[in-house]
Amino acid sequence: MHRSAGWPCHDAIEVELIAAGCLQRCFDGVGREHLRVSDEGIALLARIYARNRAALSAHEALVQRVALEQARAGRLAWCGLALRAPLPREGAPLASDWVVACPDVYSIRRSSRADWLEPVVHEIKVSRADLLSDLRKADKRAAYLGMAGAVWYVLGRDAKGRPVGDERDVPEDCGVLVDAGTAGGWELRREAPRRAVPQLPLGVWLALAQATPVRAEEPDQQGL
Structure with missing residues (x-):
């Protein structure tokens, strides 16, 4: 409405909002x-913004929890991170298409050996709609599998305390963890x-070199 200066376009959405x-x-x-947003419309927008903020806060909280662990x-x-990953082009095994993948949490072992890094992707979902939308993006999942030795879907809970999904929703090439809620910890589903990852792609190395890892106060010792 603000971008159009309030001039009506008389489409179906506009009719529904007026009604x-x-x-x-x-x-x-x-x-x-011309059209203006009513008091009822402003109240509706405020509720939508509050719901979106709550969902974002829940997502960010779960991301931080996984990263700190x-x-x-x-x-x-x-x-x-925003990581460029090559995907083999169908029908042309020597050619690749490039995609940009943004894993919620990307982690590696502390090791000086490239073949011992064991890179892992954790993808966090706190909304069932977001989970189902994400699972339809086969290229995104293929990119994660190409840059990590293991891919996990970490599923949160909705406002009623119900998991947003389970292992039946997620393809078998990915692991599934569910937030245990008030009990704390995770349910391994x-x-x-x-999968062995002999060496990280160059693009991943460059992105890691320019980013700052999450800091933990007292990290456990890990043998090399």
Whole structure:
């Protein structure tokens, strides 16, 4: 409404918003029509923004929890990375398409040997709609599997305390952890298959070198 200066476009969405009382039809002195957001519409927007903030806060809290647990276990963990990953092009095995993958938590072992890093991706979901939408993105999951030896889906709980999903929703090439809620810890629903990663892709190394890992106060010692 603000971008269009309130001029109506008379589409189906506009009709529904007017009928719901979220928009009001107004006319100037010469009869030209424009629309304004009603008090009911402002209240609805406020509720939507509050719900979105709560979902984001829950997601960020779970991301930080997973990252800190990885760091305390002696691993190097990063949040919010944007990693370029090659995907083999169908019908052209020597060619690749590039995608940008953004794992919620990416971690590696503390080791000086490239073949001992055991990179792991943790993808966090606190909304069932977000989970189902994500599972339809096969290229994204393939990118994660290409840059990590194990991929985990970490599933939170909704406002009623119910898990947003389970192992039946997630493909078998990924592990599944469910937030145990008030009991604390995690419910292991399926172990993530482990694959050897002889060497991290160069693009991943460059991204890690420019990012700051999560810090834990007292990380556990991890043998090399």
